[in-house]
Amino acid sequence: MLPLTQFQDFIEHHKLFNQGNRILLAVSGGKDSVLMLHLFKAIGVEIGVAHCNFNLRADEAQRDENFVKMLAASLSLPFYVTQFDTKKYAAENKVSTQMAARSLRYAWFEEIRIKENYDYIALAQHQNDAVETVIINLTRGTGISGLHGILPKRDRLIRPLLFLNRQEINEVVNKNDLSFVEDSSNLSTNYTRNKIRLEVIPHLQEINPNLEKTFAENIARFAEIEDFLALRLKKIAEKIIIKKGDGIYIALNKIENLNPQKLLLFELLKPYGFTETVISEILSSLKGLTGTHFFSASHQAIINRNHLVIVEIQEGVIANQYFHPVTKTIKFGESEIAQAFTDDLKFEVNKFKAFVDLSKLIFPLIIRNWQNGDKFIPLGMRNFKKLSDFFIDEKVPLHLKTSIPILINGNGDVIWIAGMRQDNRYKLTATTKKVAIFELKIN
Structure with a gap:
C-alpha cells in the first residue's frame, strides 16, 4: 500500500497547497518522482507531469523521456517535455553542468506553471536529499538559511516527500511494484552530491543509524531559529534603517550597538548582496574616513559622516x-x-x-x-x-x-x-x- 495517510498529513501540516490547487509534478522517471506521481494520483489532486531531457546521457536520456511520457499517458495526465543543450549553456555561462541543469529546469518549470495555470511545482526531494544539502552547505560555508537545507515549501516550490528517506521510498516502490528507470549518473562520484551520498553518509550512518530522522529534526529546529531571527531582524530594521529617495541610511552608532554585531549586520545587508568578508570590512571601518566604499554585485555601501549609506549601483551617467x-x-x-x-x-x-x-x-x-x-x-x-x-x-x-x-x-x-x-x-x-x-x- 502507498503511504497515503502520512503523505496527506505532511501536506496538511506544512500547508503545502489548498484544496482545488493544480500541481505541476517534476518527474525524472526515477523511484522518487514516480512514487510522488502515484501518491498525487491516488489522493485525487489535479496534476500535470513535466520532464526535462538534459541530453547528458545519450540514449539513456531519451529512454527516460519516453518512459515518463508513457507513464503520464497511462494515467491520463497532461505531459510537458523539453530538451536542453546543457553543456553548451554551462560553457556559455561558465557554470558547472549540474548548476546549468538546475538553472534550466527551474526556469522551465516556472514557465510551464504560469503558462498552463498551475499553482505549485512539486519536487520529489526526500530526507536524504535534505541531509546531503546541509552537509554540502556546511562544507562550502553557510549562514542560518543553509542549515535548514531543503524546506517543504518555498514560494511556488513544494517538496511533499520530505517525510520519507531513501530506504523507505525503495521499500514502498518495491512493495507496490512501481515501474521506474535508473539514472546511471547517480553512481558516479564525479559530482559533489554523489560523493557525499556514496562515500560520506554511509560513515555517518555507522555513527547514527537514524541519521535522516535526526537531520529532519535538526532541520526543523534550524528553520524555527531562522524564523525567530527574521522576526528580530524585522524589529531591528524598523528601528535603525531609514529609507530615503537616494538610498538606505543606517546610523553608524546603531551598527556599533548591534549584538551580535556581525551576524545581525550580515542579515540586515543580505538583501543587498554583501558577503561576510565585506561585512567584516565595514565593521572594521566604522570609525574610518568618510568616503570609504564597499561593494556587492548590485550595491555599494558608503561611510558618509555618521551613516552607512547603501545605494544601488547604477549605470554611469553619460559624460561629455x-x-x-x-x-x-x-x-x-x-x-x-x-x-x-x-x-x-x-x-x-x-x-x-x-x-x-x-x-x-x-x-x-x-x-x-x-x-x-x-x-x-x-x-x-x-x-x-x-x-x-x-x-x-x-x-x-x-x-x-x-x-x-x-x-x-x-x-x-x-x-x-x-x-x-x-x-x-x-x-x-x-x-x-x-x-x-x-x-x-x-x-
Whole structure:
C-alpha cells in the first residue's frame, strides 16, 4: 500500500497547497518522482507531469523521456517535455553542468506553471536529499538559511516527500511494484552530491543509524531559529534603517550597538548582496574616513559622516554631452537641462536656473559628471573653491556627487553646478548684452 495517510498529513501540516490547487509534478522517471506521481494520483489532486531531457546521457536520456511520457499517458495526465543543450549553456555561462541543469529546469518549470495555470511545482526531494544539502552547505560555508537545507515549501516550490528517506521510498516502490528507470549518473562520484551520498553518509550512518530522522529534526529546529531571527531582524530594521529617495541610511552608532554585531549586520545587508568578508570590512571601518566604499554585485555601501549609506549601483551617467547654440535640451540621467537665449537682462534667484553672460561662452559647452580636481568661483565670492570641498560644505552625500550635472565652458571653466551654484565669472554685469539661460528640470 502507498503511504497515503502520512503523505496527506505532511501536506496538511506544512500547508503545502489548498484544496482545488493544480500541481505541476517534476518527474525524472526515477523511484522518487514516480512514487510522488502515484501518491498525487491516488489522493485525487489535479496534476500535470513535466520532464526535462538534459541530453547528458545519450540514449539513456531519451529512454527516460519516453518512459515518463508513457507513464503520464497511462494515467491520463497532461505531459510537458523539453530538451536542453546543457553543456553548451554551462560553457556559455561558465557554470558547472549540474548548476546549468538546475538553472534550466527551474526556469522551465516556472514557465510551464504560469503558462498552463498551475499553482505549485512539486519536487520529489526526500530526507536524504535534505541531509546531503546541509552537509554540502556546511562544507562550502553557510549562514542560518543553509542549515535548514531543503524546506517543504518555498514560494511556488513544494517538496511533499520530505517525510520519507531513501530506504523507505525503495521499500514502498518495491512493495507496490512501481515501474521506474535508473539514472546511471547517480553512481558516479564525479559530482559533489554523489560523493557525499556514496562515500560520506554511509560513515555517518555507522555513527547514527537514524541519521535522516535526526537531520529532519535538526532541520526543523534550524528553520524555527531562522524564523525567530527574521522576526528580530524585522524589529531591528524598523528601528535603525531609514529609507530615503537616494538610498538606505543606517546610523553608524546603531551598527556599533548591534549584538551580535556581525551576524545581525550580515542579515540586515543580505538583501543587498554583501558577503561576510565585506561585512567584516565595514565593521572594521566604522570609525574610518568618510568616503570609504564597499561593494556587492548590485550595491555599494558608503561611510558618509555618521551613516552607512547603501545605494544601488547604477549605470554611469553619460559624460561629455555637448551644448551647441542650437541645442534646446540635454538629458542627463534622470534630469534634463534646457538652454535658451534672451535680450532681457532680468534674472531670478533660483538655484535651478543659471543666468550667464552669453559673450563669455565658448561653444560647444559640455555637460558632464563631477571630476576630481574641478574648481570654480562660487557666485558672490572672489576665490576658487574645489567642488569636492563645496559638496562637503553643502552636505552632499558622496554617492550623489556623480549624479549632479556640471556645465563646462569650451575653455574648461566650470560655469554652473546645476541645481546648486553658478560661477561668479559668468554672472550678468552692466556690460552684458545677451543672456544664456540654463534650467535644470528633474523628472
